[in-house]
Amino acid sequence: MRVSTNLRTTYEAMLATLGDRDDVIGQGDPDEWAFEMKWDGIRTMARVEEQDGRTAVGLTSRNHKDQGPGYPEIVDGLGRAVSGKAVLDGEIVALDTRGRPSFARLQQRMNLADPREIGRAVKRVPAQLFLFDVLEQDGEPLVDLPYTERRERLQALVTENDAVKVPPAFEGDFDGAWESSKDLGLEGVIAKRRSSRYAVGRRTRTWIKVKHVRTQEAVIGGWRPGRGRRAGTVGSLLLGVSDGDSRMRYIGRVGTGFSERDLDDLHDRLERITRKTSPFADIPRADARDAHWVTPRLVGEVEFAEWTNDGRLRQPRWRGRREDKDPSQVRRE
DNA sequence: TTCCGACAGTGGGGTCGCAAT
């Protein structure tokens, strides 16, 4: 039986810089890069140790919370997958019915405290640990080795099982990896410089994440006032799309992507088209609480990661007004 | 000089646990 201990992790995860295709292929030799899929889950530093003759496993999230107790199947799997001591970097994921990592499913595993509750959740939504780096092996620090050598060490070190995987890294062309990630319905691609060291706790351009982006036109049906620095202007916009009906279908809020000029401009325009009632057919009470309603006349464009199960924008950001669009023509794409 | 990376501070969706109503 493996135990999950509250082992303190001494490493902060290395982070990738957000970029686009040109940031990767636009400079230098394309062979300098390796490509991995971007997994949508919980970034986790894993430590395997020997303690009193037993294998002890620690899992730590990015803000230093002990994740071991919440994922007993991974603790057990990691104990079987690795012999000896190691510090490994990876992502806890929960796969959907089509085999894609689903953050929505994984959320059902978060914040559970009661062991019986966790036991039931393991059966309902099993989680896996996808490993993509090794920082230390049997006490030997590996962070200064180049990526390619750490990859070799990782693959030799880990014996995969149900709960622990080492997903492949692709050499060669970005476009191939990009298309694969798209076909598989994944978030995007992480490009890693093959010669690069593991920069503990830092965000550098030796790792570049390139994400699939969606765009959607939306009608502003209201807004919420800002707080702190944004007091006196717009906090977020309440967005909708036409359903062919007189009232709009609510698709969520957007509160980032504005410059200070954008905020002033929007605030000005919105104040002039104020009305008393909600233009949405279906907005939840919580979202409507401190809303200021407006006549649905202004159209804008947002970028976002994906639609949530509830038909809301996930990770939305404002891209600007679309004066060329008629509100009644704005549909969900 | 320019640019990179770190920080702080704003905002989002979703889940769970717990206190207030």
Place this chain on the structure above:
DNA sequence: ATTGCGACCCCACTATCGGAA
């Protein structure tokens, strides 16, 4: 019983600043 709120997870973005390139 319902509602509200914070803690965790994921995150985008703006604005600023110091120091590296």
